[in-house]
Amino acid sequence: MKKKVFAATIGLTLAAATALVHAKMNADEITAAQGAFANSGCTACHSATDTVVGPSLKDIAKRYKGKKVEAEIADRIREGSTGRWGDGMHPANGGVEPDDAKLLAKWILNGAP
């Protein structure tokens, strides 16, 4: 029993360490994310610093700071979202590839560098 708890603790520690490493983005990833944001129609409703139709990227990063929501946000980028920020609706962006959605979520949660 004790061994199991110990193993679980090590597992969690490793997962946390991996999450930290993943949170950092290299220059290529940042360029790719900026490109995906500009080319996927996101800019029609989102700005880095101002609320347009949707919340600013800065506000999104602030709300979820320190929370492990990257996968959830990636799903919502593709599947749509409403009622979290107000009356507006974030449309389903089915044309965004899952990998791009993950990258966009990571980029936005990192403050959209």
Ligand code: HEC
């Ligand atoms: C037609 C306007 C529109 C477009 C296009 C749009 N969004 Fe949104 N987005 C919104 C609105 C409105 C909200 C707030 C939804 C809510 O209240 O739940 C939102 C919310 C979000 C959120 C926060 C989700 C959450 O769970 O808090 C993220 C991240 C996001 N959008 C990213 C993107 C990305 C990336 C794209 C391009 C692929 C995009 N949006 C395209 C309007 C849009």
